[in-house]
Amino acid sequence: MDRIPILRMGDLLLVTIQVDMHDRLASALQDDLTGQIAEVSAKGVLIDISSLDIVDSFIGRMLANTSAMARVLGAEAVVVGMQPAVAITLVELGVNLSGVHTALDVEKGVEMLRNRIGFPERDDTDVRF
Amino acid sequence: MSDFETILVAEAKDIVTVRHAVRRQAVKIKLSLVDQTKIVTAASELARNMFVYAGGGEVTLELLEKDVRHGLRAHFVDKGPGIPDIDLALRDGFTTGSGMGLGLGGAKRLVNEFSIESASGKGTHVMITRWR
Numbered sequence: 361m362d363r364i365p366i367l368r369m370g371d372l373l374l375v376t377i378q379v380d381m382h383d384r385l386a387s388a389l390q391d392d393l394t395g396q397i398a399e400v401s402a403k404g405v406l407i408d409i410s411s412l413d414i415v416d417s418f419i420g421r422m423l424a425n426t427s428a429m430a431r432v433l434g435a436e437a438v439v440v441g442m443q444p445a446v447a448i449t450l451v452e453l454g455v456n457l458s459g460v461h462t463a464l465d466v467e468k469g470v471e472m473l474r475n476r477i478g479f480p481e482r483d484d485t486d487v488r489f
Numbered sequence: 490m491s492d493f494e495t496i497l498v499a500e501a502k503d504i505v506t507v508r509h510a511v512r513r514q515a516v517k518i519k520l521s522l523v524d525q526t527k528i529v530t531a532a533s534e535l536a537r538n539m540f541v542y543a544g545g546g547e548v549t550l551e552l553l554e555k556d557v558r559h560g561l562r563a564h565f566v567d568k569g570p571g572i573p574d575i576d577l578a579l580r581d582g583f584t585t586g587s588g589m590g591l592g593l594g595g596a597k598r599l600v601n602e603f604s605i606e607s608a609s610g611k612g613t614h615v616m617i618t619r620w621r
Contacts, residue, residue, distance in 0.1 A: 445522045
């Protein structure tokens, strides 16, 4: 089955969703991310959804769940890059993302995470798929 | 106008196929980006409902022309158990499944026209329309 790659940069995990996810792929990403947070003791998670041209209630719930699970595991999650049309639609649909941190783009998302969790003492960047 | 397209929804990934087909037709009649996003999202919710509660069904897309207006209409037809209480099913937060209970009510808010017919044991027909 397809998987969405998770990149690790020090104590941050970065996910860029570039495909229109079917439901099982979205669920698998939620599980993979939660597992990775615990495995590498990540402090922050950045989920880039700028390529998504829709977010329905299923994907919205996946984003909310992932944020909640990250928090329980001692990490902060930020969803970045939501397109304006997607944001308008989500609000009208009634999806509640009040527990989810959001930022305009990856740069602002990283900044937000750094402000919340601080900077790592050393940089042990490695990329894993 | 005789522009019809039918998509069979039998497995979870067919919901993605429905989204793409609705997007294609919405672009064809030049809906604004926000309106495209709304009807694609509504269709995604309704296709998922059909898959989860009725085990699948059929989506038919239809392009409309009325006076000078263009519209996109989508029919979601299933032969599932039907919805016993439609008013209750349309209420936000009500679900008999594992979702958030936003599918029907949420989809209704995203379109210009919404109708639903359901017969116990026979199935459900939901129709949505978005006008340009």
